[in-house]
Amino acid sequence: MNEADFTDFVTHRAPALLRTAFLLCGGDRGAAEDLLQEVLERAYPRWRRIRDRPEPYLRAAMANAAANRWRRRSRRVNEVPLESAVPPTGPGPEQQVVDQDLVVRALRTLPPRMRAVLVLRFFDDMSEADVAKALHCGVGTVKSQTSRGLTRLRELLDDTELPTTMIETGGR
Amino acid sequence: MNTDSLASLLHDAADDLEPRAGFTEAVLRGGRRRQVRRRLAVAVSAATAVALLGGGAYAVVHHDSTEQTTVADNPLLSQPTKGDLAGDQAFLDQAVGLWQVGLTRAPEADRHVYDDMRGEPHVYWAGGTPAGRAAVVVQQVYVHQNNQLHLNAGGLKLAAGLVAIDPADGKLKLVTDQWQMDGPTDRLGNFRFGPGDRTLLITTTAGMPIFYSPEPLLRDRQPARDWHRMPVRDGIAVVELPGAIDPNGAMVVEQATQPAPDYLDRVGSIGFRPASEYVADVNDTTPQTIEPPAPTGIRWVNARLTAGSDGGPQFDIDKAYLTEVAQKLAYSGTVGMYMGGYYIRVGLPDGRVAVVSDLQSGAHPARFYALLVTPDMKYEVYDGGDVNAAEPLPVHFRLPDKQGWVIAQQGQTLQYRTSADNAWQDAGTDAALVPDETVQVKVGEQVVDLPR
Helix, strand or coil, X not given: CCHHHHXXXXXXXXXXXXXHHHHHCCXXXXXXHHHHHHHHHHHHHHHHHHCCCHHHHHHHHHHHHHCCCHHHHCCCCCCECHHHCCCCCCCCCCHXXXXXHHHHHHHHCXXXXXXXXXXXXXXXXXXXXXHHHHHCCCHHHHHHHHHHHHHHHHHHHCCCCCCHHHHCCCCC | CCHHHHHHHHHHHHCCCCCCCCHHHHHHHHHHHHXXXXXXXXXXXXXXXXXXXXXXXXXXXXXXXXXXXXXXXXXXXXXXXXXXXXXXXXXXXXXXXXXXXHHHHCHHHHHCXXXXXXXEEEEEEEEEECCEEEEEXXXXXXXXXXXXXXXXXCEEEEEEEEEEEECCCCEEEEEEEEEXXXXXXXXXXXXXXXXXXXXXXXXCCCCCCEEEECCEEEECCEEXXXXXXXXXXXXXXXXXXXXXXXXHHCEEEECCCCCCCCCCCCCCCCCCCEHHHHHHHHCCCCCHHHCCCCCCCCCXXXXXXXXXXXXXXXXXXXXXXXXXXHHHHHCCCCCCEEECCEEEEXXXXXXXXXXXXXXXXXXXXXXXXXXXXXXXXXXEEEEEEEXXXXXXXXXXXXXXXCCEEEEEEXXXXXXXXXXXXXXXXXXXXXXXXXXXXXXXXXXXXXXEECCC
C-alpha cells in the first residue's frame, strides 16, 4: 500500500468523482459525499490492485452503490448548493440555472439504475460498452435504459425538443 | 434539449462542487480503519479453520468450488419466533413464502446478492403493529463478490426483510430487504412502512436503549429535538409517527443515554428506507416518496445583499458557516432542502450581524429565518414565517430587540417612512435595514404597508 500515492489520487480526483456522485445521488450533496467517502475508503485496502486504472473502477463502484443509497441517505440532510438552490422566475441568463435545477430534480425521480446509465453516458461521457461493463449488464440494457431515461426526462421537463431519433435508438 | 445540452446542463449543475474541507483526511482515517478490520477478519477466518478441525459448531458448505463457512448455531436463525403472532403458524408460513417470492424481485437480486441463499428462512419476529400484521424474516446468504457491489462486500451475510401490508394495495408482501454489508451487527433491520411510511420498526438484540425524535424543532432560538425512548418488546421497537408531521424528519438513535435536545447530527443515526420507495423500486415505478417538493422560496440567485450599519464589530460569516447552521435548522431528511440562493447580511446597531434568508426542508414550504450572530459566532435563530415570493416586498423581516426591519426586493429602489404623514426616506436599492417604527415602504413606486 502506497498511502502517498492514494492520498495524491484522492486529493486531485475527489472533486471530479464527487460531481459524478452528486448526480448519481440525484442532487443530494450530503449523500454524494457519503457515497464517495465510502467507496474511497473501501478502495484504500485494495489500492495496490486498482491503482493502475482506479477511476473506471471507482465510478462503477459508485454507480452500483448509488442504487443502494438508502443506506446512507439519512446520514446528512439533502442540500442544494447555496448558489443554485432556487431558480429565478423570469427568462434571461438565469434560465440556465432553472434548467440545471430542473434536470437534477428530474434525475432524482428516475430509478437509480436508469439514473446511473444517464450519468455515466452523458456526464462521464462513457461509451455504451463501458457503461455496460461498469453496471455489469448488457449493451442492450444500457441502450434501453438510456432510451427510457431520456423519455422520462423529456416528460418530466416537458421538453419537446429532445430528439426523437435519440430516444428511439434504444432497444435490447 | 438535446443530449449535448443535457451533458452541458449536468456539468453546469455539478462542476462547481468541491469536497468539504478535510475530506481526504477523513477518507484516509476510514480507509485505515477498514484495513485493520479486514486484517482482523482474516485472523478470525484462521481461527474458524482451527475450530472446524476441532469439531466446533461450524459447518463447511461447498458452492461453486468455493469453500465457505456458515455458522450453524446462529441464535438469530434458530431461536423461537418472538412476537404476539409467533403462534400463528399460518401467518409464519405465509411470511416465509412472501420472503422467498419477494427476494426474486428485490432490487438487490439484480446485483446477484441473493443468488446463493443458505439454510432455511426463519421468522425472527411476528406481531401486530400500528400498520397491521408484520413479520421480520431472516436467512443467511453467501454473497459472491461481483463488480456491482462494494469492494469487499462478498462473504457469508445475514439477510433480513419485513413482510407487511403494502397500503397501496392492502396486500402482504416483502416491503424491505436488507443485508449486512460490513459483517456482524446486532440489528437485523430497520424498517419504515405502513400508511405514509410512518411506522418505524427497529430490531435490536444488544439491549441498548433506542430513542426517537419525531421532527426537528426551534426552541429557545436554537435548533432542537425532543427525544423519546422507544419501548422494546421481544427485541422489537415499534412506534407510529403522528400524521401531522413529515416522517422524513424523524430520527432514531441507539445509545446508552438519552440524547440531549441539541443532538441533531444524523451521522450515526439509524437509517431507514421508506417501504413505499422500496416497493416502487421493485415495480420499477417512480418512487413518489422522494419527489422533492417544488421550491417556494425567493428566486434570487447568488444574491449577496448587505444593509445596515457599517460601524461596530465587523466579522465574516462565510457560506460554510451558514450552511452548517441551515443544516441544523433543516435536518429533516430525505425529500430535499432548498437553501435560499441569496442572503442579506445586516450590520445591526448593537454590534451583532443578522443574516436573513429562507429555507425549505422536507415537505414544508419555504420559511424566512434570521440568524443573529455575535462576534464570537454564537447565534440565535428567529423564524420569519412563510415566504410569499410574489409579494412586491417579499422580504420584510422584523428583527427582535427593536433592531429594525430588514426589507428587500432585488433590483428595486427602496424608501420608508415611520408614519403616513412623514416624508419618504431613501433606503437605497435591493435591501435595507430600516427603523423598527417603520410603517410603510415604497418599492419602486408601489407603497407597501408593513404588518404590525
